[in-house]
Amino acid sequence: MTDIVEYTQLFVGGRWVEPAGTDTIEVVSPVTEQVVGRVPHAAPADVDRAVAAAREAFDHGPWPRLPMAERIAVVTRIKDALAARHQELAELVTLQNGSPMLFSVRGQALSAVGVFAVALAAAERFTQESERQGTGGPVLVRREPVGVVAAITPWNVPQLTIAGKLAPALLAGCTVILKPSPETPLDALWLAELCAEAGLPEGVLSVLPADRETGAYLVAHPGIDKVAFTGSVGAGKAIMAGAAQNLTRVSLELGGKSAAILLEDADLSVALPAVVGGTCAANSGQACVALTRVLVPDSRYDEVAGALAAAFGALSVGNPADPATVVGPMVTRRQQQRNLDYIRIGQEEGAKLLTGGGVPEGLTTGWYVEPTLFGDVTNDMRIAREEIFGPVVCLIRYGTEDEAVAIANDSDFGLSGAVFSADAERAAAVARRVRTGTITVNGFRLDLAAPFGGYKHSGIGREFGPEGLAAYFEYQTVNLPAPAQA
Numbered sequence: 001m002t003d004i005v006e007y008t009q010l011f012v013g014g015r016w017v018e019p020a021g022t023d024t025i026e027v028v029s030p031v032t033e034q035v036v037g038r039v040p041h042a043a044p045a046d047v048d049r050a051v052a053a054a055r056e057a058f059d060h061g062p063w064p065r066l067p068m069a070e071r072i073a074v075v076t077r078i079k080d081a082l083a084a085r086h087q088e089l090a091e092l093v094t095l096q097n098g099s100p101m102l103f104s105v106r107g108q109a110l111s112a113v114g115v116f117a118v119a120l121a122a123a124e125r126f127t128q129e130s131e132r133q134g135t136g137g138p139v140l141v142r143r144e145p146v147g148v149v150a151a152i153t154p155w156n157v158p159q160l161t162i163a164g165k166l167a168p169a170l171l172a173g174c175t176v177i178l179k180p181s182p183e184t185p186l187d188a189l190w191l192a193e194l195c196a197e198a199g200l201p202e203g204v205l206s207v208l209p210a211d212r213e214t215g216a217y218l219v220a221h222p223g224i225d226k227v228a229f230t231g232s233v234g235a236g237k238a239i240m241a242g243a244a245q246n247l248t249r250v251s252l253e254l255g256g257k258s259a260a261i262l263l264e265d266a267d268l269s270v271a272l273p274a275v276v277g278g279t280c281a282a283n284s285g286q287a288c289v290a291l292t293r294v295l296v297p298d299s300r301y302d303e304v305a306g307a308l309a310a311a312f313g314a315l316s317v318g319n320p321a322d323p324a325t326v327v328g329p330m331v332t333r334r335q336q337q338r339n340l341d342y343i344r345i346g347q348e349e350g351a352k353l354l355t356g357g358g359v360p361e362g363l364t365t366g367w368y369v370e371p372t373l374f375g376d377v378t379n380d381m382r383i384a385r386e387e388i389f390g391p392v393v394c395l396i397r398y399g400t401e402d403e404a405v406a407i408a409n410d411s412d413f414g415l416s417g418a419v420f421s422a423d424a425e426r427a428a429a430v431a432r433r434v435r436t437g438t439i440t441v442n443g444f445r446l447d448l449a450a451p452f453g454g455y456k457h458s459g460i461g462r463e464f465g466p467e468g469l470a471a472y473f474e475y476q477t478v479n480l481p482a483p484a485q486a
Helices: 044-060 068-084 086-097 101-124 158-172 186-198 212-219 233-244 268-277 298-313 333-349 401-409 424-431 465-470
Strands: 010-012 015-017 024-028 035-040 129-133 138-145 148-152 175-179 205-207 226-230 249-253 259-262 293-297 352-355 372-377 392-398 417-420 473-479
Touching: 010 044, 010 186, 035 086, 035 186, 044 148, 044 175, 044 205, 044 212, 068 086, 068 101, 068 158, 068 186, 086 101, 086 158, 086 186, 101 158, 101 465, 148 158, 148 212, 158 175, 158 186, 158 226, 158 465, 175 212, 186 205, 212 233, 226 233, 233 249, 259 268, 259 401, 268 298, 268 417, 293 298, 293 401, 298 352, 298 372, 298 392, 333 352, 333 372, 333 392, 392 401, 401 424, 417 424
Parallel strands: 148 175, 148 226, 175 205, 226 249, 259 293, 259 417, 293 392, 372 392
Antiparallel strands: 010 015, 010 205, 024 035, 129 138, 138 473, 352 372
C-alpha cells in the first residue's frame, strides 16, 4: 500500500454518512513519517447520532431479539471475511502503526480471527435461560444483553482488541459504538465495510475515529449501558470516573509490568526465546503483556545477562514491511521519545546499560528505539515500576524463591508473567503465587480461549473465551410460582 488510504465519511448505525464537522485525522507512517491515511474526526454530534441509532436498534430493533443461531450466522460471516482478507488487514495495520509484518499477520489479523472463532464457539454452547430451585420455590435465571456498548480501543493491537469487544457484544445481542485510537483508525473503518457486507441490521454498529475529548463525551453519554476499554491506566481511571456519572458498567484492560521468573534450574534454551518473544519481539515491545521485568537468581545472573544481551543485540530492527524485521518503529514520535526518556532515567537511577540505549544506527527517519536491556536494576527504580511500552527490559537479581515471588508481586500491575524451571510442577506452583491475570509455565502465551485481564491497576473484568461473552450480559431472576400442594 503506497497511496493514501482515505475515508471521507463516518460509519454511523450501519450507514456511511457525512460527518457533523470538518476536522480530519491524518495517519502518519512510523516508518516514513509521511501521511498515509486520512479519516474524518468524529464530533460530539456524531456521537449523539450513533447513540440514537444504537439505542433505537437495541430497544426496538430485531438484533437483540433474534435467536442466538441467527446472530451466530451473521458474526460467522464477519469472521470468515476477516480470515479471507487477513493479509490485506495485516498490511493495513503495518502501514498505520508499524507492527513488523510477521506480528501483523499472526498477532494482529489472525489473532482477531481467532477471537471471533472462540466467541462463536462459546455462543454455540450458550444457554439463555435455566431453571433452578430457590429457597422459596422455582427460579428462572435469564441472561439478557447488557445494551448499548461503547468499545474504545488502543493503537498497539487494534484488531485484536476490537475483536475482543465486538465479537462477544454482537453475539450477546448488544449494539456497539466503536471508537478506535486516532493513531490507528484505518483498520476500524475497513472492518466496518466487512460488517456491513455481513448483514448487520441498521443501527447495530457505528465506527467513530476521534480523540480523547470525543471519547470522554461518549463514555459519559446517558445512552450508553457499558464501556469496554483497552488502554493506559490513566485513561482507564478517567473513563471509570466518566462512566460513574451514569453508573455505566465498565470493563477495563489496562497496563502491565509483568515479571518473567527464571528459577535456578531454568533451561536457557527454553527461557531465552520466550523472554525475547515476550519482550522486544512482542509488537516491538508495545504490548501490555510484555515481560519487562526479568527476575534471575544471583547464581546465574552473569550467565543470563550475557546471553540475553547478545540475543537482544542480534534482533533485526528496521522496516516492518520486511519479513525479516523483528523490531519495528514506535507508533509515534511521542512514544519514541518516551522510551528514550526512560532509558535516560534508568541510567540516572544507576541501572547498567547492557545493550541498546538509543536510536539504531542508520534509522534516523522513522521512530525507532534499539532493543535495550538494563542490568543491576532494583525493583524500586522507575524503570522497574512504570510501564514504558517499548523494547526496554529490566534484569533484576533475587536470592530465594520467596524473594522472587515477592518482587514479582511488588508492582501496581498484575497482567501477565512467566515462570521457567526444568521442573514444570515446581514452576506451576510458583506461578500460582504470583498475583497476575495470565501467567505461562516455560513459555510466553496469550491464549484466546481463556479469560484475559488483570489484577490491581491492570484492569477490571475479563475478555476472551466464555468469560468474555458472559461480560456482555445482565442476569434477570424470575421467581416462579411454587407448585400447588397435592
